[in-house]
Amino acid sequence: QVQVVESGGALVHPGESLRLSCVASGLGEDTYRMRWYRQVPGKERELVATIDHAGRNTDYADSVKGRFTISRDKNTCYLDMSNLEPDDTALYYCYVLGHQGQGTQVTVSP
Numbered sequence: 001q002v003q004v005v006e007s008g009g010a011l012v013h014p015g016e017s018l019r020l021s022c023v024a025s026g027l028g029e030d031t032y033r034m035r036w037y038r039q040v041p042g043k044e045r046e047l048v049a050t051i052d053h054a055g056r057n058t059d060y061a062d063s064v065k066g067r068f069t070i071s072r073d074k075n076t077c078y079l080d081m082s083n084l085e086p087d088d089t090a091l092y093y094c095y096v097l098g099h100q101g102q103g104t105q106v107t108v109s110p
Contacts, residue, residue, distance in 0.1 A: 002026040009104030022094030034077040038090035
């Protein structure tokens with residue numbers, strides 16, 4: 001059974017940092033890309049970051065370049081977020097081979 005579980009969301013102040021984690025299980029060998037998306041109610045889902053199976057190639061949305069870093073260790077993916085802004089407030093979820101988790105809420109507020 002495939003499971004994708006995100007964690008690490010929290011309420012933080014602008015300028016602070018946060019690390020999100022995503023664990024994917026039931027997918028066999030880790031030969032797949034992993035992605036982080038975020039969703040704000042009433043807005044389109046945004047692809048935040050992507051990492052390839054080897055962890056060597058990454059890609060970011062322009063809105064987070066230079067502030068967010070995606071990394072992975074086999075079937076676990078991380079999103080290190082720094083200098084957080086109120087516009088980063090969203091439900092963040094991990095997407096792997098057509099599966100996603102329930103998401104983890106990040107709220108950035110003064």
